[in-house]
Amino acid sequence: MNKKLRFIQVGTGGFGARWCEGILPYIVNELNIAELVGAVDVNPVAHQNAIKYTGLDAFRCYTDLRTALEEQPCDFVVIVLPAHLHEYAVDLALEYNCHILMEKPISDTIEGSCRIYHKVKRANRNMAITISHRFDQDKQTLQRLLQSRQYGKLHYLIGRFTTNNRAAVSNPREYAHHHFLISSAVHQLDILRALAGSNAKTVYTQSWNPDWAPFKEHSTALISIEMENGVRALYEGSKSNAVQLNGWLQDYYRAECELASLELDHRQLTVRSDLGFPYPNRAEVPLLEQRSWTHRWLMEMFIAWLQGGEAPPNSLDDNLQGTALQFAAIESGLTGEVIDVQTYLQNRLEVADKELG
Numbered sequence: 001m002n003k004k005l006r007f008i009q010v011g012t013g014g015f016g017a018r019w020c021e022g023i024l025p026y027i028v029n030e031l032n033i034a035e036l037v038g039a040v041d042v043n044p045v046a047h048q049n050a051i052k053y054t055g056l057d058a059f060r061c062y063t064d065l066r067t068a069l070e071e072q073p074c075d076f077v078v079i080v081l082p083a084h085l086h087e088y089a090v091d092l093a094l095e096y097n098c099h100i101l102m103e104k105p106i107s108d109t110i111e112g113s114c115r116i117y118h119k120v121k122r123a124n125r126n127m128a129i130t131i132s133h134r135f136d137q138d139k140q141t142l143q144r145l146l147q148s149r150q151y152g153k154l155h156y157l158i159g160r161f162t163t164n165n166r167a168a169v170s171n172p173r174e175y176a177h178h179h180f181l182i183s184s185a186v187h188q189l190d191i192l193r194a195l196a197g198s199n200a201k202t203v204y205t206q207s208w209n210p211d212w213a214p215f216k217e218h219s220t221a222l223i224s225i226e227m228e229n230g231v232r233a234l235y236e237g238s239k240s241n242a243v244q245l246n247g248w249l250q251d252y253y254r255a256e257c258e259l260a261s262l263e264l265d266h267r268q269l270t271v272r273s274d275l276g277f278p279y280p281n282r283a284e285v286p287l288l289e290q291r292s293w294t295h296r297w298l299m300e301m302f303i304a305w306l307q308g309g310e311a312p313p314n315s316l317d318d319n320l321q322g323t324a325l326q327f328a329a330i331e332s333g334l335t336g337e338v339i340d341v342q343t344y345l346q347n348r349l350e351v352a353d354k355e356l357g
Helices: 015-030 044-054 065-071 083-095 110-123 137-148 166-170 186-196 294-306 316-335 341-356
Strands: 005-010 034-040 076-079 099-103 127-130 154-162 200-208 220-227 232-238 252-257 261-265 268-272 283-285
Touching: 005 015, 005 065, 015 034, 015 044, 015 294, 034 044, 034 065, 065 083, 076 083, 076 294, 083 099, 083 110, 099 294, 110 316, 110 341, 127 294, 127 316, 137 186, 137 252, 137 261, 137 268, 154 186, 186 220, 186 232, 186 252, 186 316, 200 316, 200 341, 220 316, 316 341
Parallel strands: 005 034, 005 076, 076 099, 099 127, 154 232
Antiparallel strands: 154 252, 200 220, 220 232, 252 261, 261 268, 268 283
């Protein structure tokens, strides 16, 4: 029997409260595959989320991560903090020889992301990023159907995320000063990579802010991506539109394949073909079933990895590719140039490596 791993939750307010309520009880109490030994939040009031939903003793709650790590030795930490604090928390976790499961993104900059990558690799620790939308039931059904080649070779992909987010400027740190591709599109670009089954080769972005939008940064983007395996992808995204066509969890993706078009829209997957039997003119595809999806499933896979299993598909290595695509797409939109994503990433990894010495 595998040893039950011990972990500390870092961040119990904000989105961390959702972890305490909906994810940790599943792992700690229902599956009983890991032990929560500590919780950290600078706001003591937020400790109540860990106490209420997981049964954690109050004396195991801390306002300082270093103190928690000193007093509650653990195998890994779960980091659910604002992105600009990620590197600080990673540094402390590595200092205490802990593995890391962290909410997306790796960092709020490509430079910080590359530094974190090198630090984790040098420390020989395992790290995964909970970029959850790709691991939802509907996207996984489409991804596995594409992987099966049931409808032939994948030709190209279309993705869309459009919504009216204009009122969100009331929270300027979270929205008003963030480029659309940071605040909203990180999940969608990651999903396109997964559906294509490849990392990005090049990206070209047209991004802008319409004159009615209250945002400081670009809130609309049209993106063209060429993957390393030759698959192309087109992405439409905006948080300045008048209506939400496809928002959070109601994604739109269309995969044009050799023998059929596969369309995912508002969690409904449809196959269409004009090629005749055995390919359907129009048919609904039932979504796959399994015991957990998104964050719960990602945490299960992470724990299995630490116990000797395979690296999960959301490992740090994989997510760094999504991060590179995201920031390369931003740079393309600002410069008007086609960006070679792998060269962009390699250059920044080399700079970070030299910076760390």
